[in-house]
Amino acid sequence: xxxxxxxxxxxxxxxxxxxxxxxxxxxxxxxxxxxxxxxxxxxxxxxxxxxxxxxxxxxxxxxxxxxxxxxxxxxxxxxxxxxxxxxxxxxxxxxxxxxxxxxxxxxxxxxxxxxxxxxxxxxxxxxxxxxxxxxxxxxxxxxxxxxxxxxxxxxxxxxxxxxxxxxxxxxxxxxxxxxxxxxxxxxxxxxxxxxxxxxxxxxxxxxxxxxxxxxxxxxxxxxxxxxxxxxxxxxxxxxxxxxxxxxxxxxxxxxxxxxxxxxxxxxxxxxxxxxxxxxxxxxxxxxxxxxxxxxxxxxxxxxxxxxxxxxx
Numbered sequence: 001x002x003x004x005x006x007x008x009x010x011x012x013x014x015x016x017x018x019x020x021x022x023x024x025x026x027x028x029x030x031x032x033x034x035x036x037x038x039x040x041x042x043x044x045x046x047x048x049x050x051x052x053x054x055x056x057x058x059x060x061x062x063x064x065x066x067x068x069x070x071x072x073x074x075x076x077x078x079x080x081x082x083x084x085x086x087x088x089x090x091x092x093x094x095x096x097x098x099x100x101x102x103x104x105x106x107x108x109x110x111x112x113x114x115x116x117x118x119x120x121x122x123x124x125x126x127x128x129x130x131x132x133x134x135x136x137x138x139x140x141x142x143x144x145x146x147x148x149x150x151x152x153x154x155x156x157x158x159x160x161x162x163x164x165x166x167x168x169x170x171x172x173x174x175x176x177x178x179x180x181x182x183x184x185x186x187x188x189x190x191x192x193x194x195x196x197x198x199x200x201x202x203x204x205x206x207x208x209x210x211x212x213x214x215x216x217x218x219x220x221x222x223x224x225x226x227x228x229x230x231x232x233x234x235x236x237x238x239x240x241x242x243x244x245x246x247x248x249x250x251x252x253x254x255x256x257x258x259x260x261x262x263x264x265x266x267x268x269x270x271x272x273x274x275x276x277x278x279x280x281x282x283x284x285x286x287x288x289x290x291x292x293x294x295x296x297x298x299x300x301x302x303x304x305x306x307x308x309x310x311x312x
Contacts, residue, residue, distance in 0.1 A: 044091050045080040062147040072117070083113055083144075107137035114138045122194050129195025141193065155183035161193075171241035178239065178247075190239070207232050211239075222301030224308055228259070229300045252291035 049057040057080065060066040066075045074082035081087060085099030102110035111132075115123065126132050141151050141160055150156040158180045162169040172180055179185060187193075190210055191201045204210040211233045212219040220230060228235040236255060237247045244251045250258070253270045261267050270286055285294060293299060298310045306312060 048094060057145050059147045060145045063144070063149075065144060102137060102139045104137075107135045107140070110137050110139060122192070125192070125195030125197060127195075130201060131193060132195065154186040157186040157188060161187045168240045171238065174241035174243050176243070176245055176247045177241035207234055218300045220301050223303045223305070224298075224310065225301045226299055226310060252293065253286050256292045 045057065049055055051058055061075070064070075065073055067073045068075050070076055074080070083100065083102075087098035087100075089096045090098045100110060100113050102113070104110065115126075143149050143151070151160040158172075162172070171177065180187070188203075190203060192203050193201060196202055198205050198207075198210075200207075202210045204213065208230070218229065218233075222230075233239070236249060238249050239247065242248060244255075248255055257269050261269070265286070286292060288294075290297075296310045298304070298307060298312065302310055302312065304312045
């Protein structure tokens with residue numbers, strides 16, 4: 001199936017190249033007909049930037065940017081020069097760069113060019129966002145000339161994000177994590193890379209609102225609420241991955257005892273001496289299995305009338 005798709009895509013691209021050549025310069029070659037200085041930019045660009053060049057661009061015809069019939073697209077106007085500027089010096093001498101290369105040290109130049117069209121609700125919080133403050137250019141994440149931008153595909157988006165976010169890459173190799181590597185979710189399912197009103201560029205205003213878009217059963221409100229669970233999920237969980245079941249930050253009962261030390265149960269911290277076979281087996285119930293949750297199973301909250309201690 002994959003081979004068939006590649007062959008189909010290759011055939012489609014070849015057809016587009018032939019169609020483009022006929023559409024631009026007719027049956028004769030560009031050398032025969034000549035390309036005047038007043039001709040649209042694409043007639044000059046594709047003579048050099050074909051699929052064999054160092055910077056191929058013909059695949060853009062398979063993207064939304066390349067829809068000639070849509071007046072909102074660059075190709076329907078001045079094609080390449082719509083985004084890259086007139087670039088007459090580059091057309092005269094290909095050793096010189098276009099007027100706008102999108103890879104300048106100051107990313108704001110390319111960003112301003114992109115935002116001349118892309119300035120909708122997704123970019124409301126771009127100014128002042130982490131990526132904007134770090135001078136991340138649009139082309140640092142997006143590939144405009146390819147048929148399928150990797151960052152817009154849920155299965156390949158994490159690879160783009162993780163080229164910079166190395167700590168999160170390491171966390172996603174841990175045994176308990178969200179299923180990003182399986183393609184069942186993407187980074188943008190939780191984060192808005194263009195900025196948001198919350199810390200960490202979350203898609204919702206708070207951590208809990210973001211988590212509850214999937215984990216609706218933990219939302220509440222509950223008759224008996226566990227304060228850390230209703231305040232911030234990351235108090236107990238490491239959302240990018242953990243070596244502990246349930247993506248917990250620590251294994252119980254030690255996680256629980258970071259808060260619960262002098263209430264109901266003995267205030268001394270549990271240790272390995274409570275395991276079966278040790279000299280003091282009295283604490284085994286709190287040490288094995290789901291440990292504290294062997295009894296307190298509803299730690300996110302409960303509506304049971306007798307659930308004050310989250311036992312039911």
